[in-house]
Amino acid sequence: MTGVPGATGEGGPLVDEAAPRPVVRSEVLHRGRIADLVRDDVDLGDAGTVTREYVVHPGAVAIVALDDADRVLLLRQYRHPVRARLWEVPAGLLDVDGEPAVDAAARELAEEADVTARRWQVLADFASSPGSSDEAVRVFLARDLGEVSATERHTRTGEEAGIEVRWVPLDEAVARVLDGSLHNPSAVVGVLAAAASRAGGWASLRPADAPWPSRPRA
Structure with missing residues (x-):
């Protein structure tokens, strides 16, 4: 793997990190018995604003x-x-x-x-x-x-x-x-x-x- 970018683990510890982006608009599309369906407009900075729909779940x-x-x-x-x-x-x-x-x-x-x-x-x-x-x-x-x-x-x-x-x-x-x-x-x-x-x-x-x-x- 020598010479492959990232293969030697550079860039800090291998751990997921919380990194929330600003939500400029949020809408509940459906409220369910267990989970809800939500649509968010998310500000990704230089990458612009994107719309994402996802399920909100209690865990x-x-x-x-x-x-x-x-x-x-x-x-x-x-x-x-x-x-x-x-x-x-x-x-x-x-x-x-x-x-x-x-x-x-x-x-x-x-x-x-x-x-x-x-x-x-x-x-x-x-x-x-x-x-x-x-x-x-x-x-x-x-x-x-x-x-x-x-x-x-x-x-x-x-x-x-x-x-x-x-x-x-x-x-x-x-x-x-x-x-x-x-x-x-x-x-x-x-x-x-x-x-x-x-x-x-x-x-x-x-x-x-x-x-x-x-x-x-x-």
Whole structure:
């Protein structure tokens, strides 16, 4: 790679940075049950003003639940926009005002899979589709697992009523991501991040309350 511009890492640390541009006009095109569609006129300075339409989203959490046998919990449910039943990790919206992300993750794990966890750490953060949405997702690693008692289990409705649960060896889940069998972004990111972190002795894990500056404001 010698001689390729940028190949040696010049230009400072390799880290995303917040760099908002002035919005000279903003319009809500549609208010939805979960997300809104917004149109902004954005001042890019010398590049002029551009118009961008995007989805404003409350953000989400996802959970890689790993048991003592190194198996990851996967759920299969129907996703109407892609007309498919996808294998996913448990996940859910940050739709409770002021709720810590780890508390939302614990709630979603219990509601979707009847599973509890005593140990929580951050695996990865990602923007699901930064060209068309402001959605930010935090992926947690959950370990020291248990079961929700039968009397406290959540009644699942809609697509969640048909959830199928499977415990899959982490290495098999990695293989299914790499051969194109799994497509859900939280599952892809979470499974690969868990495998990479495990290979490094879990040294990359962050505390459950680690800073998350890209979390949507509301």
